[in-house]
Amino acid sequence: MRIGIIGAGALGGTFAALLHRAGHEVEVTARGAGLAAIREGGIRISGGFGDVQARVEASERLTRRPDLVLVCTKAQDAEAAIRANAEAIDGATVVVVQNGLDGVDTAARLLPRSTCYGMLSIIAANYTEPGTVRVTATAESFLGRGDGPPDDEARRIAEVLSQAVPVTAIGGFLGAQWTKLVVNMVNAVPAIVGRSVQETLADRRLRLVVTASMRETVRIGIARGIRFGALQGLDDRMLRRFARMPLTIGQRLPRRLFGYLGPVPNLGSTQQSLRRGQPTEIDFLNGAVVRQAEAIGADAPVNRALVGLVHEVERDGFLPAERVVAVLRR
CATH class of the missing domain: 3.40.50.720 (NAD(P)-binding Rossmann-like Domain)
Incomplete structure (x- = not known):
């Protein structure tokens, strides 16, 4: 062919x-x-x-x-x-x-x-x-x-x-797209701090921010009437349960989800773009969550903040972890 x-x-x-x-x-x-x-x-x-x-x-x-x-x-x-x-x-x-x-x-x-x-x-x-x-x-x-x-x-x-x-x-491809969007929430934080996905998820403070962006994505999807598709060990029932969890318990999800990456450092697609000096697709990842929230008169403050930080990195370079951790204190 x-x-x-x-x-x-x-x-x-x-x-x-x-x-x-x-x-x-x-x-x-x-x-x-x-x-x-x-x-x-x-x-x-x-x-x-x-x-x-x-x-x-x-x-x-x-x-x-x-x-x-x-x-x-x-x-x-x-x-x-x-x-x-x-x-x-x-x-x-x-x-x-x-x-x-x-x-x-x-x-x-x-x-x-x-x-x-x-x-x-x-x-x-x-x-x-x-x-x-x-x-x-x-x-x-x-x-x-x-x-x-x-x-x-x-x-x-x-x-x-x-x-x-x-x-x-x-x-049910649309629902699977939303599940993949949840998975892709792992991209922003490693890109902001310049660490691999594995290093990021090993840091409890940063892992909580990743968890918060994932949970916010699921909650907006639920509000939009989405039935999440089964993908990478996730399904609608599991994600709806995750949406109700406190962050300290919910952080188990990204740790388990990305356990398959193994020892080879993975930078995530957003950070790879940054290291090549190219614009990132953050507006179509975390930014998509923000737009979906706005469409129903809601807000997605965690993802909105991460979009802003990635754009700052595009201009000025990687930021200290404290800037990311501060997202949860806003």
Whole structure:
């Protein structure tokens, strides 16, 4: 199958290399040093899925019409990237592999002739050098759209992608997106203090802030009428119980949730962007919680504060842990 991958960072690079290894014809988009590195030496991945060096076609925009497209940019770059490639991809099946809640709707709006799905990936990977990805934790990915059951096309695409990484077509995708949003609340605090996820969660004070942002996300989701999907050991019943817990008890959830990361330091996607000198997608993670709260006349003070701190780090560099801990005293 001819597969186009828009954005060859941590996940895009991983999917590109593994789909190429599975025998598919892969073209990726990249920019700057990333594009130069891929053209010179291909995409190199190591870690959980093995060592692969994939010589794939690469350009700033897709040059040929693909059968299947994976949009793997950061959430804030998705609209511009889809617009730039719209002529080549409108009418193809499109899978948006992104954090946040808006990706599938954005793709469907810009590509009226395409069938658009979302994919939730829990794969942990570090991309800190152009063209090079280290997979620090493997995991199953989940594909779907909307609230209904998976359709035949979703199952077909899941089978194709499973030739590279395990992918399952699921129903109730919107609820699963919210569960993934809860999981992604782990990104902000490590990015603010410049520590790995493991180091952050080992610090009780910082772990309480992560817990507070997760609990606030669940509470806003409940107020919005969301039924959380089963993902990464979480489900609707568990999250509703978590929403009622005091922080001191609730902190067990992030510790257990990220126990699978192992000893290899994982920076989280937000911090990786910072270390590359790029804007983060914080407005589509913690910021999405703030917007969802505003839509029902509520507030999300913990997540609002973390958004502000990440933007401060984007300007001025990492902050001391005390600045994060102070969020809970506001």
